[in-house]
Amino acid sequence: MSIYVHNGFMNSLQTLEPVVEASCCVPSAKPAMSAEVAQQRALIFKALADPNRLRLLSIVKAGESGEACVCDLTEPLDLGQPTVSHHLKILVEAGLLRREKRGTWAYYSLVPGALEQAAGLLATL
Amino acid sequence: MSIYVHNGFMNSLQTLEPVVEASCCVPSAKPAMSAEVAQQRALIFKALADPNRLRLLSIVKAGESGEACVCDLTEPLDLGQPTVSHHLKILVEAGLLRREKRGTWAYYSLVPGALEQAAGLLATL
DNA sequence: CATCTATATCGATCAATGTCAATCTATGTG
DNA sequence: CACATAGATTGACATTGATCGATATAGATG
Numbered sequence: 001m002s003i004y005v006h007n008g009f010m011n012s013l014q015t016l017e018p019v020v021e022a023s024c025c026v027p028s029a030k031p032a033m034s035a036e037v038a039q040q041r042a043l044i045f046k047a048l049a050d051p052n053r054l055r056l057l058s059i060v061k062a063g064e065s066g067e068a069c070v071c072d073l074t075e076p077l078d079l080g081q082p083t084v085s086h087h088l089k090i091l092v093e094a095g096l097l098r099r100e101k102r103g104t105w106a107y108y109s110l111v112p113g114a115l116e117q118a119a120g121l122l123a124t125l
Numbered sequence: 126m127s128i129y130v131h132n133g134f135m136n137s138l139q140t141l142e143p144v145v146e147a148s149c150c151v152p153s154a155k156p157a158m159s160a161e162v163a164q165q166r167a168l169i170f171k172a173l174a175d176p177n178r179l180r181l182l183s184i185v186k187a188g189e190s191g192e193a194c195v196c197d198l199t200e201p202l203d204l205g206q207p208t209v210s211h212h213l214k215i216l217v218e219a220g221l222l223r224r225e226k227r228g229t230w231a232y233y234s235l236v237p238g239a240l241e242q243a244a245g246l247l248a249t250l
Numbered sequence: 251c252a253t254c255t256a257t258a259t260c261g262a263t264c265a266a267t268g269t270c271a272a273t274c275t276a277t278g279t280g
Numbered sequence: 281c282a283c284a285t286a287g288a289t290t291g292a293c294a295t296t297g298a299t300c301g302a303t304a305t306a307g308a309t310g
Contacts, residue, residue: 007227007305022195023274024194024197024229024230024286025188025190025192025193025194025197025230025232031187032180032183032184032187032201033145033179033180033183037174037181037185038176038177038179038180038183039176041176041179042173042174042175042179045173045174045179046171046174046297047166048167048170048173048174048247049170049171049173049174050164050167050297050298051160051163051164051166051167052298053160053173054166054167054170055157055158055160055163058157058158058163058250058270059157059158059249061250062156062157063150065150067150068149068150069149069256069257070175070256070257070258071149071256072149072150079255079298079299079300080147080299080301081256081258082173082257082258082259082260082299082300082301082302083298083300084257085257085258085259086258086298086299087257087298089258089259092259101257101306101307103255103256103307103308104149104255104257104306104307105149105150105256105258105307106151106258106300106306107149115247116247116248117247118247119244119247119248120244122173122240122241122243122244123240123241123244125179125182125183125186125240136305139272149256171267175267175268177268180293184259194286194287195286195288196286196287204268204269204289205269205270205271206286206287206288207269207270207271207272207288207290208268208269208270208287208288209266209287210287210288211269211288211289214288226276226277226287228277228278228286229276229277229278229285229287229289230277230286231286231288231302251310252309252310253296253300253308253309254306254307254308254309254310255306255307255308255309256303256306256307256308257304257305257306257307258303258304258305258306259302259303259304259305260301260302260303260304261300261301261302261303262299262300262301262302263298263300264297264298265296265297265298265299266295266296266297266298267294267295267296267297268293268294268295269284269291269292269293269294269295270291270292270293271290271291271292271303272289272291272292273288273290274287274288274289274290274291275286275287275288275289276285276286276287277284277285277286277287277289278283278284278285278286279282279283279284279285280281280282280283280284
């Protein structure tokens with residue numbers, strides 16, 4: 001930072017002011033996003049930051065019934081079943097998807113309003 | 126939803142009705158997001174998927190002048206200058222920030238509409 | 251109970267990412 | 281030119297993350 005340069009032994013320089021580059025710009029008065037809030041919000045975007053997860057959300061959303069099971073998600077993504085399960089878990093933990101198990105199958109659907117809320121995070125940065 | 130559960134009354138059970146594994150659910154008719162589009166969109170969210178970058182955006186946005194230089198961004202994040210430069214570069218490449226060099230300093234400001242556009246990506250999944 | 255099937259979890263591997271110290275570049279200024 | 285400063289770039293290192301094969305679990309079936 002150094003607002004003023006070293007005037008250590010050159011005290012007579014003080015009359016030669018304004019050395020000063022002052023500051024390059026006005027620092028913001030308003031408090032920025034806290035580290036904690038930032039960390040929390042980043043979790044949502046981390047979940048969205050993978051192309052395969054975006055496609056998963058897209059497929060689930062596009063489905064007639066608004067839900068899809070893992071078996072229908074594995075093929076279009078060309079990924080192994082464990083990998084798809086892993087991505088789904090991340091989306092659930094991010095609060096974007098919810099999981100409902102019926103019989104042998106697990107159905108995933110969008111959490112209502114979750115995407116809108118995520119979008120809202122960007123508006124209120 | 127379940128396609129086959131109660132078929133009227135259970136009288137058909139006598140016939141040992143094909144307990145249909147059929148399919149667990151109807152696959153979506155609509156085409157999902159392509160791999161290419163998904164990859165591109167993920168880039169935006171990757172840029173947003175780091176708490177320090179969210180804070181950078183927040184600080185830049187909060188600034189009186191709508192811009193900030195690196196020297197004002199290093200301290201509040203408690204990160205080294207090279208690291209801040211690195212994050213800023215990622216935000217610029219994602220199309221979220223723009224960089225203008227004036228004299229010795231580099232000023233970063235939000236690309237107008239960029240955040241709104243990113244939010245829009247979520248609405249049109 | 252034995253078995254099959256859909257899904258989840260585990261362990262390993264390899265690529266991507268965040269961070270820093272050191273260095274380089276560009277724009278000053280004396 | 282010599283030197284100082286703001287910022288970018290490079291290289292190394294540690295951590296995270298995506299993926300897969302193998303295995304575990306849970307519900308359905310026989």
